Every structure is written in structure tokens, then in C-alpha cells.
Amino acid sequence: MAYPGESAVDLPAWKNAISTACALILAVLFASAGVWKIVDPIDWSARLSQMKVPGDLALPFTILLGISEAFAAVLLIVPRFRRWGAWLTGLLLAAFMAYVAWNYEALTGADCSCFPWMKRTIGPGFFYSDALMLGAAGLAGWWAHRSRNLRGAFIVLGAVAVFAAASYGIAVTRQTGVAAPPSITVDGAPFDLQQGKVLLYFFDPECMHCFEAAKVMSSHKWNAKVVTIPTRVPQFAQGFLNDTGLRAPVSNDLETLKTVFPFGDAPYAVAIENGRQKAALAIFDGSQPAQTLRELGFIE
Numbered sequence: 001m002a003y004p005g006e007s008a009v010d011l012p013a014w015k016n017a018i019s020t021a022c023a024l025i026l027a028v029l030f031a032s033a034g035v036w037k038i039v040d041p042i043d044w045s046a047r048l049s050q051m052k053v054p055g056d057l058a059l060p061f062t063i064l065l066g067i068s069e070a071f072a073a074v075l076l077i078v079p080r081f082r083r084w085g086a087w088l089t090g091l092l093l094a095a096f097m098a099y100v101a102w103n104y105e106a107l108t109g110a111d112c113s114c115f116p117w118m119k120r121t122i123g124p125g126f127f128y129s130d131a132l133m134l135g136a137a138g139l140a141g142w143w144a145h146r147s148r149n150l151r152g153a154f155i156v157l158g159a160v161a162v163f164a165a166a167s168y169g170i171a172v173t174r175q176t177g178v179a180a181p182p183s184i185t186v187d188g189a190p191f192d193l194q195q196g197k198v199l200l201y202f203f204d205p206e207c208m209h210c211f212e213a214a215k216v217m218s219s220h221k222w223n224a225k226v227v228t229i230p231t232r233v234p235q236f237a238q239g240f241l242n243d244t245g246l247r248a249p250v251s252n253d254l255e256t257l258k259t260v261f262p263f264g265d266a267p268y269a270v271a272i273e274n275g276r277q278k279a280a281l282a283i284f285d286g287s288q289p290a291q292t293l294r295e296l297g298f299i300e
Contacts, residue, residue: 016143019082024076030076030092033066034073037062037065037066038167038168042280048065050110050111050209050265051107051110054286055285056286067160067161070160071160072088076089080145083147086138089137093134097131109121109123176276179277180198180277182275185253191251194274196274197271197297199298202266203240210267214240214244214267224298224299231266237250279292
């Protein structure tokens with residue numbers, strides 16, 4: 001007995017058209033999401049840690065997720081791999097929906113912009129949109145040819161993995177050696193960034209994740225100077241520092257610093273030694289960033 005989609009000639013043209021359209025739409029969405037994670041794993045690992053992924057697992061999980069999404073997109077595009085791509089896409093969507101449902105209370109209202117052109121937050125609308133995509137994956141796979149050529153699919157997976165490895169290497173390289181500006185203005189006075197160890201901490205005074213990170217930082221014994229930079233509502237910066245107990249001066253040179261050290265969402269920190277970036281710190285969860293700061297000699 002032939003399965004639906006076993007041969008394109010067994011199906012009406014409208015079914016073939018719907019299957020192809022669903023596959024291509026999902027391919028565009030998942031390619032954009034996967035490549036975004038692959039080319040910017042540092043920023044995305046911070047996003048995932050804010051989605052309750054353990055900090056120590058956020059970076060490897062980001063890379064694995066990016067590879068999976070990009071691989072699924074390629075499978076969806078190639079007709080002979082389309083059913084496999086639909087299965088993988090459906091599995092990723094179902095797993096993400098289950099994860100959000102399990103952590104729904106903690107994640108409600110959190111940013112969930114997994115796709116570059118689709119701004120979303122966790123709430124009922126999240127499940128509606130993902131259910132629609134899950135239905136599209138079902139149509140793309142059910143009305144498609146039976147997939148074949150497993151070896152070819154693994155070659156595609158290998159190519160995506162190599163691309164991810166190369167992108168990760170470039171991203172890590174960019175995190176070190178960048179020259180800091182000669183000086184910035186801190187509490188109204190010039191501050192030299194060319195001498196000694198300096199930690200630049202970027203924070204949003206209305207961000208609870210930034211608040212918790214600052215509270216932990218306030219408990220460290222520092223071997224470096226800490227400078228804080230509010231990313232918005234700078235009038236609330238001093239109140240934020242008072243409430244968290246983090247004793248550090250404030251700089252409003254956000255644009256100057258962000259041009260040299262670009263990043264996504266706060267919290268974010270840059271460790272500088274003698275005018276050169278030693279590390280970018282995007283994950284504030286679990287053992288990070290304390291482990292990295294201790295290895296660099298910034299804290300005891």
C-alpha cells in the first residue's frame with residue numbers, strides 16, 4: 001500500500017503546492033533562526049540562559065540548536081529530504097513548546113524572538129503560532145515524497161556542522177584582543193582604560209536578570225576596577241547600584257563603548273586588561289561569569 005506523498009503523481013496538484021509552500025516557508029524561518037545562532041553564538045547563549053537553560057550548557061546547546069535548525073531548513077528545501085526535514089522541524093517545535101509549557105510560569109512575558117522577523121513574547125500567542133508551524137510541518141511531510149539517500153543527508157549535516165565550527169571560531173576570536181578606547185568619562189571625570197584590569201558592566205536598570213547578576217557581582221572580592229554602563233533609563237542607574245549593593249562608578253558613554261564592543265541584550269560585560277579585551281561575558285547564570293573572571297584574575 002502506498003503512503004500519501006509516496007509519489008507526486010498520486011497527489012492532486014493543490015496538495016503538492018501546499019506541501020511545497022509549507023516546506024519553503026518553514027525553511028526560511030528555520031534557516032534564519034539557525035544561521036542567526038550559528039553566526040552569533042555568544043549573544044544567543046546569553047538569550048538561552050535567560051530562558052532558564054543552565055549557564056554551563058547554554059553555549060553548546062546554542063550551537064547544537066543552530067545546527068539542527070539550519071539542517072532542518074536544508075532538508076525541507078530539497079524534495080528528496082523533505083519528509084525528514086518536516087519530521088525534524090516538528091520535533092524541534094514540539095520540544096520547544098513542551099519546554100516552555102514546563103517553565104511557563106517563570107518564562108511568561110520573556111522575549112522569545114527566535115526568528116529575526118518575528119517578535120514574540122512567552123504567552124498564549126506563543127503556543128498558537130508554534131501550533132500553526134507544527135501543522136505546516138505536518139502538511140509538508142505528509143504530502144511529500146518518501147525521503148531517501150541517507151548518506152546525502154549526512155553530508156549536508158556535516159557541511160552545516162563545519163560551518164558552525166568555523167563561525168564559532170570566528171566569534172571566539174572576536175571576543176579577545178579588541179583595543180578599548182583610550183579613555184571614557186566616569187562620574188564626570190576621564191577614566192583611563194589602558195592601564196590595569198577593568199570590567200565594563202552593561203546593565204538595564206529595569207532588568208531583573210541584570211539586577212540578580214549585579215547582586216552576585218557585589219559579593220566578589222575584586223582585583224579589577226568595575227565600571228557600570230546603563231543601556232537605558234540612566235537616571236535609574238544609581239538607584240539600581242544602591243539596591244544591588246554593587247559599589248561601582250557609572251559611565252554614560254554607551255554609544256562609544258558599544259561601537260567597539262557590540263552586544264545584544266543586557267546584562268553583558270567586557271573584561272579589559274591594559275587596554276585590550278580579554279573576554280566578553282554574556283552568560284550570568286550558574287558558575288558564570290565568576291569562573292571566567294577568576295581564571296582571568298579579576299576576582300579572588
